[in-house]
Amino acid sequence: GDSVTQMEGPVTLSEEAFLTINCTYTATGYPSLFWYVQYPGEGLQLLLKATKADDKGSNKGFEATYRKETTSFHLEKGSVQVSDSAVYFCANTGTASKLTFGTGTRLQVTL
Amino acid sequence: KAGVTQTPRYLIKTRGQQVTLSCSPISGHRSVSWYQQTPGQGLQFLFEYFSETQRNKGNFPGRFSGRQFSNSRSEMNVSTLELGDSALYLCASSLLSGVNEKLFFGSGTQLSVL
Numbered sequence: 001g002d003s004v005t006q007m008e009g010p011v012t013l014s015e016e017a018f019l020t021i022n023c024t025y026t027a028t029g030y031p032s033l034f035w036y037v038q039y040p041g042e043g044l045q046l047l048l049k050a051t052k053a054d055d056k057g058s059n060k061g062f063e064a065t066y067r068k069e070t071t072s073f074h075l076e077k078g079s080v081q082v083s084d085s086a087v088y089f090c091a092n093t094g095t096a097s098k099l100t101f102g103t104g105t106r107l108q109v110t111l
Numbered sequence: 112k113a114g115v116t117q118t119p120r121y122l123i124k125t126r127g128q129q130v131t132l133s134c135s136p137i138s139g140h141r142s143v144s145w146y147q148q149t150p151g152q153g154l155q156f157l158f159e160y161f162s163e164t165q166r167n168k169g170n171f172p173g174r175f176s177g178r179q180f181s182n183s184r185s186e187m188n189v190s191t192l193e194l195g196d197s198a199l200y201l202c203a204s205s206l207l208s209g210v211n212e213k214l215f216f217g218s219g220t221q222l223s224v225l
Contacts, residue, residue, distance in 0.1 A: 032211050043115070043201055043216030044154075051211060089154065098144065098167050099214070103153035 002027045006090050006102035013109050019077040021105045023064075023090035026071065031092040033057075033066050033073040034099065038087045047075075047088070080109045113138065115204050115217035123223045129190040132220045136183050136204030142166075142212065143185040145177060148199040148219070157200075160185055161208035189222075197224045 007022040025031065032051045036044040048057030053068035062077045073090060090102040116135040124130050136143050145157040156169040160179035177187040183204075189196055199219045205212035 036216075041218065043218045044203075044214075045216065046213055049211075093211070098156045098159060098169070100156070101146075101154035 002031070002092060002100045004090050004092055004100055004102035006088075006105050009087075009104070009106040011105060011107050013080055013107070015082055015109055015111055016079045017109075019075070019080045019084075019107070021075040021088055021090075021107070023073045023075065023102060024071050025073065025090070025092045027092050027100075033064070034091040034093075035062070035064055035073070035075050036089040036091060036101075038089065038104070040086070044089060080107070082109045082111060085109045115202055115215050117200075117202050117217035117220050119220060120218070121221045121223075123225065124192050125225050126192055126194060128192050129188065130192060130222060131186055131188045132200055132202075132222075134185045134187075134202030134204075134217060136185070136202075137215055140204035140206050140215070141183055142205045142208040143179055143183065144203045144205075144214065145185070145187050146201045146203065147171075148201055149197075154201070157187065159208065166208050192224045194224050197222060 003026045005024050034049045035047040037047045038044045048059040050057040050066035056065045064073050064075045087104045087106045089104045091099045118133045142161045144159040146154045148154050158177050159167040163179045174190045179185045201219045203214040203216045
């Protein structure tokens with residue numbers, strides 16, 4: 001079946017540090033891949049997406065590249081800010097018309 | 112444009128009771144999906160409604176049900192509540208139903224079952 005595996009958190013970084021959150025997936029067919037972010041007390045927001053192999057999604061300084069050969073979609077940011085503190089969810093569409101989410105990775109950025 | 116609105120924001124129930132949660136999608140959006148979020152299981156898909164028809168259903172028992180009205184507003188119902196039903200229930204709307212549709216999430220309803 002479809003699944004998404006994310007690195008466990010929390011991830012604690014100092015401001016301006018480099019961020020990587022790993023995400024791998026299994027799916028039949030050619031899924032679209034997404035990163036969603038959830039700020040405290042809010043619902044999820046789409047951060048970025050990629051719909052085919054080698055596509056790079058980017059938004060607000062975050063990037064992720066769809067790697068079919070390694071079935072990965074790792075999230076990166078060159079310099080994190082305190083305001084990036086949130087929970088990040090990787091997701092794929094798989095074969096059904098729904099999203100399969102990873103368990104989420106909490107990011108804490110300190111001054 | 113108003114976002115996705117979920118009511119109530121918080122709910123406390125006891126085992127055996129039933130509960131109804133409401134979701135008003137963004138104006139013009141015809142698809143509404145429901146997700147259950149728990150610390151242990153993460154986000155799990157419950158069901159999706161499009162134009163008043165259930166399009167897809169996740170692996171939840173029949174105690175979990177939903178419906179969608181002609182104005183696209185949706186409700187989900189959980190009967191015979193169990194302790195394990197305590198969770199944040201998130202609703203998401205999209206313009207159409209489809210794997211690449213952008214989902215817009217509400218802030219959720221936090222359900223506590225005592």
